[in-house]
Amino acid sequence: MKKLFTLVAMALMAVGANAQTLVAERDWTGATEYDLGFFQEGESDATYEMVADGIAITHSTDMGEGKEWMPQMSVLQDFNLAIDETYKVVVTAKIPADGFLQINMGSWGVNKQYVVPVTAGDDFQEIEVEFPDWADDAEGCHVLFQPGRIVGTTIIKKVQVYNMSGEAPEPAGEEVIAERDWTGVAEYDLGFFQEGESDATYEMVADGIAITHSTDMGEGKEWMPQMSVLQDFNLAIDETYKVVVTAKIPADGFLQINMGSWGVNKQYVVPVTASDDFQEIEVEFPDWADDAEGCHVLFQPGRIVGTTIVKKVQVIHEGATAIQNVKTAKKADNVIYNLAGQKVSASYKGFVIKNGKKYIQK
Numbered sequence: 001m002k003k004l005f006t007l008v009a010m011a012l013m014a015v016g017a018n019a020q021t022l023v024a025e026r027d028w029t030g031a032t033e034y035d036l037g038f039f040q041e042g043e044s045d046a047t048y049e050m051v052a053d054g055i056a057i058t059h060s061t062d063m064g065e066g067k068e069w070m071p072q073m074s075v076l077q078d079f080n081l082a083i084d085e086t087y088k089v090v091v092t093a094k095i096p097a098d099g100f101l102q103i104n105m106g107s108w109g110v111n112k113q114y115v116v117p118v119t120a121g122d123d124f125q126e127i128e129v130e131f132p133d134w135a136d137d138a139e140g141c142h143v144l145f146q147p148g149r150i151v152g153t154t155i156i157k158k159v160q161v162y163n164m165s166g167e168a169p170e171p172a173g174e175e176v177i178a179e180r181d182w183t184g185v186a187e188y189d190l191g192f193f194q195e196g197e198s199d200a201t202y203e204m205v206a207d208g209i210a211i212t213h214s215t216d217m218g219e220g221k222e223w224m225p226q227m228s229v230l231q232d233f234n235l236a237i238d239e240t241y242k243v244v245v246t247a248k249i250p251a252d253g254f255l256q257i258n259m260g261s262w263g264v265n266k267q268y269v270v271p272v273t274a275s276d277d278f279q280e281i282e283v284e285f286p287d288w289a290d291d292a293e294g295c296h297v298l299f300q301p302g303r304i305v306g307t308t309i310v311k312k313v314q315v316i317h318e319g320a321t322a323i324q325n326v327k328t329a330k331k332a333d334n335v336i337y338n339l340a341g342q343k344v345s346a347s348y349k350g351f352v353i354k355n356g357k358k359y360i361q362k
Contacts, residue, residue: 024079096152250306
C-alpha cells in the first residue's frame with residue numbers, strides 16, 4: 001500500500017511538472033488570405049501563397065551564410081507574455097529539406113529568438129522551441145517564422161504558444177462601451193444612409209437591418225452604401241478598441257468599418273465569407289489617435305451581392321487601465337529597433353520600429 005501511495009504521488013508530481021497552458025494559437029488550415037500583414041523577403045527569392053494546408057513558403061535557392069533567415073513573417077500575434085515565465089512555441093509544419101528554423105517571439109520592444117535544426121519529412125511535424133525565463137512583461141506579442149537555408153516549399157499549418165508553468169498571463173480587461181441590437185427594430189433611426197453610386201437598398205426585418213445589393217458595382221465603387229449602425233459614444237486617445245459586428249453575409253467579399261467622429265476617424269478593411277448563420281466580425285482599432293466625442297460606427301459592405309443582415313454592433317475598449325499606462329511608457333521610449341526586434345542606432349538605414357510604429361529610415 002505504501003508503494004502504491006508513493007507511485008500515485010510521483011505521478012501527480014509529474015503531471016504538475018509537465019503542466020502547460022495554451023496562451024495563443026493560429027491554425028492556418030483553409031485560410032485563403034495571409035492577414036497578419038508582415039512578410040519581409042529580404043535578399044532571398046522567397047515567395048508565399050495560401051494553400052489548403054496553410055501558408056506555403058518557397059525558396060528556389062540556398063542564399064548562403066548570413067542570408068539564411070529570410071523571409072521573416074508573422075504567423076501568430078496579439079497575445080501577452082509575463083515576466084519570469086517559461087514559454088514554448090510549437091510550429092506544425094511540413095519541411096522539404098534539412099535546414100534550420102529561427103523563431104522570434106515577443107513584442108517589437110521585448111523579444112528573443114532561438115535556432116533549432118529541422119529535418120525533411122513527407123508529413124507534418126511539430127517543431128518545439130522553448131523560451132525559458134521570459135525577461136519582461138510584454139503585450140501585443142507575435143511569433144516570427146524564419147526558415148534557414150531550406151530549399152523547396154515549407155508549409156506552416158499551425159502555430160501555438162504554451163506557458164509551461166501552467167499559468168497563463170492575465171488577459172487584458174475588456175469593456176463594452178457602446179452597443180446596439182437591431183433585432184426587432186421597426187425603423188432605422190440613426191439617420192445616415194449614403195447609397196452613392198450603388199443600387200443598394202435597405203429595410204428593417206425581424207433579425208435587424210437588411211442591406212441588399214443586386215449587382216457588384218466593381219472596383220472603386222465597392223464601399224457603398226455607407227450607413228451608421230451605432231452612434232453617440234466617446235473614444236479616448238492612445239486606447240485600443242475593437243468593433244464587433246454580428247451579421248449574416250450572403251457572399252464572399254469585404255467589409256470596411258469606419259469608426260470615430262466626423263473630425264477624427266479611422267477605417268479598416270477585413271475579408272468576410274458567406275454563411276447561412278450569423279457570424280461575429282471583429283475589427284481592431286489600435287492606439288486611437290485623439291480624444292473624440294459623439295462617435296459613430298459606419299458599416300460599408302464591399303462587393304457583396306445579395307442581402308446582408310446587420311444584427312448587432314458593439315464597441316469594446318480593450319486593456320485595463322494599469323496595463324495601458326505601462327504600454328504608454330514603453331511606447332514613448334524613442335528606442336529604435338530593426339524588424340528583427342534588435343536595437344539599432346539613428347544611422348541605421350531601412351525599415352525600423354520606433355515608439356511602436358514602423359518607419360523607413362533613410
